[in-house]
Amino acid sequence: MLDIKNLSKTFNPGTATENKVLDNVSLHINPGDFVTVIGGNGAGKSTILNMIAGVFPPDSGTIVLDGQDITNLKEHKRAHLIGRVFQDPLMGTCANMEIVENLALANRRGQKRTLKWGVTKEETEVFREKLKELDLGLETRLSDKAGLLSGGQRQALTLLMASLQKPKILLLDEHTAALDPKTAARVLALTVSIISDNNLTALMITHNMKDALKYGNRLIMMNDGKIVLDIDNEQKQKLTVNDLLQLFEQATGEELSNDRVLLSK
Amino acid sequence: MALGIYITYRLLEISDLTVDGSFATGGCVCALLMVQGQSIAVCLLMALISGAIAGFVTGLLTTKFTIPPILAGILTQLGLYSINLRILGRAAQPVLKLPNIFTWAQSLVDMKLNTAIMWVGLALVLIIIVIMYWFFGTELGSALRATGSNEKMIRSLGVDTDGIKILGLMLANGLVGLSGALVCQTQGSGSISMGTGAIVIGLASIIIGEVVFSKVINFGLKLAGIVVGSCIYRIIIAFVLQMGLSTDDLKLFTALFVAICLYLPNIKGFIAGKSTKGGNAC
Numbered sequence A: 001m002l003d004i005k006n007l008s009k010t011f012n013p014g015t016a017t018e019n020k021v022l023d024n025v026s027l028h029i030n031p032g033d034f035v036t037v038i039g040g041n042g043a044g045k046s047t048i049l050n051m052i053a054g055v056f057p058p059d060s061g062t063i064v065l066d067g068q069d070i071t072n073l074k075e076h077k078r079a080h081l082i083g084r085v086f087q088d089p090l091m092g093t094c095a096n097m098e099i100v101e102n103l104a105l106a107n108r109r110g111q112k113r114t115l116k117w118g119v120t121k122e123e124t125e126v127f128r129e130k131l132k133e134l135d136l137g138l139e140t141r142l143s144d145k146a147g148l149l150s151g152g153q154r155q156a157l158t159l160l161m162a163s164l165q166k167p168k169i170l171l172l173d174e175h176t177a178a179l180d181p182k183t184a185a186r187v188l189a190l191t192v193s194i195i196s197d198n199n200l201t202a203l204m205i206t207h208n209m210k211d212a213l214k215y216g217n218r219l220i221m222m223n224d225g226k227i228v229l230d231i232d233n234e235q236k237q238k239l240t241v242n243d244l245l246q247l248f249e250q251a252t253g254e255e256l257s258n259d260r261v262l263l264s265k
Numbered sequence B: 001m002a003l004g005i006y007i008t009y010r011l012l013e014i015s016d017l018t019v020d021g022s023f024a025t026g027g028c029v030c031a032l033l034m035v036q037g038q039s040i041a042v043c044l045l046m047a048l049i050s051g052a053i054a055g056f057v058t059g060l061l062t063t064k065f066t067i068p069p070i071l072a073g074i075l076t077q078l079g080l081y082s083i084n085l086r087i088l089g090r091a092a093q094p095v096l097k098l099p100n101i102f103t104w105a106q107s108l109v110d111m112k113l114n115t116a117i118m119w120v121g122l123a124l125v126l127i128i129i130v131i132m133y134w135f136f137g138t139e140l141g142s143a144l145r146a147t148g149s150n151e152k153m154i155r156s157l158g159v160d161t162d163g164i165k166i167l168g169l170m171l172a173n174g175l176v177g178l179s180g181a182l183v184c185q186t187q188g189s190g191s192i193s194m195g196t197g198a199i200v201i202g203l204a205s206i207i208i209g210e211v212v213f214s215k216v217i218n219f220g221l222k223l224a225g226i227v228v229g230s231c232i233y234r235i236i237i238a239f240v241l242q243m244g245l246s247t248d249d250l251k252l253f254t255a256l257f258v259a260i261c262l263y264l265p266n267i268k269g270f271i272a273g274k275s276t277k278g279g280n281a282c
Ligand SMILES: Nc1ncnc2c1ncn2[C@@H]1O[C@H](COP(=O)(O)OP(=O)(O)OP(=O)(O)O)[C@@H](O)[C@H]1O
Pocket: A011, A012, A019, A021, A039, A040, A041, A042, A043, A044, A045, A046, A047, A048
């Protein structure tokens, strides 16, 4: 499904702020995998996701998604393959457009924008049903501006938007980090159900090691631009947070302090 | 003209300074073609197209050459000054006695010239509002609005935001070029300096319109509000001229007036919610 080979990236090369963010990273993900990603600040997690999405090009290496080499494809040209939810709830929607308009924009992900009407009656009905399933009361607020929603509601909406056109891969970058614990748990539960209902392949960055162990069927840990741990489902189910910390030390020779990878809750 | 500027300033959130140039280009192209004896429709259409080309250049400069939009607009405007001079071959071209859209209207219905200007203006504005209302409801129009609102998000949904920006600038400057042509026909001449301050007048109209119609949500009515805003602006200007302001001081007055208008929403927000930080996003 997703095949990353020898990916490297250095920001600001040749300057005082030169920063090697990804160092020869390779990663293969199978269809239907739900991979959780953990690692300290600046480990390069977001950079990998941005590179898959095409926000900036890699220095070297290749990215193949669903049999197609997308390494140098422009961001908007690979958008039909990829669904994204960002950390910042403001990022995923257009605040001054209606909920239904946002959904309609997402429903045309990767398609050519024509002079056909921007929101059709039929799709509005589909959106209403899907919003009902979220159980947040949004189905009655279709023509409210997305900016009026709370952070959690917006993330739920963005998740729905990302799954309307089934993506080959869903990229989640700490999408619950800006929410209060209760809302975060709710959005996470929603994430899991959307992924399993639609049979999606997903990559989820989190700062919460408990969540990383609890959800998904594979866990990878990054440090200093490298993947230092890759744990399969079987092993993952037996692990505790403390085991994970120890594994990290063995793998890197460094001690992972609890504030580098947040152990919230 | 204000409607064109609305596309870039409010919907794309770009302050596009091309308009001072493209307005004059529209006027000059129109004047030239009128003198050559082209039909009225051709004159207006070419004015619209030349404005759109100017917008295309600015769009290319900001997106492909990654020049900040304001600077890109200034560059195009500067370049257009020479181009306009080339088009006309002189600083101004009178077209007083030539047939124009207003005399054409007079030939259809017997009326005074001023009445004709009013009705034709009203009809054109109405047509443009209807077209804009339709366009911004389409997939493409929605994508354009989304580009102004959240560029990263809409790019991740597969929209070529560079292309959209160029398109928006073309539409906006096309409308501005058309307005230049109409002003040329109203005033009876096209000149290379007729665009000076066009952007400021446009912004003034938008802001007055938005202040007066601040409660309006419907997009079509918002556009109508801008037109009303530009009328109010004209009335204010006529009023201060009547009061004895010299035409030489008019530009200074306009600049001050627009500065105050731009500041006005802040004062309003300040009074409304001293304690709430940030303020309203819309
Ligand atoms: N566009 C950019 N230009 C320059 N440096 C960048 C850019 N994007 C990221 N970096 C740098 O790359 C490094 C890795 O960033 P990245 O966002 O991938 O880390 P992360 O693992 O997601 O960390 P966090 O957990 O804090 O989100 C950081 O040092 C960051 O400052």
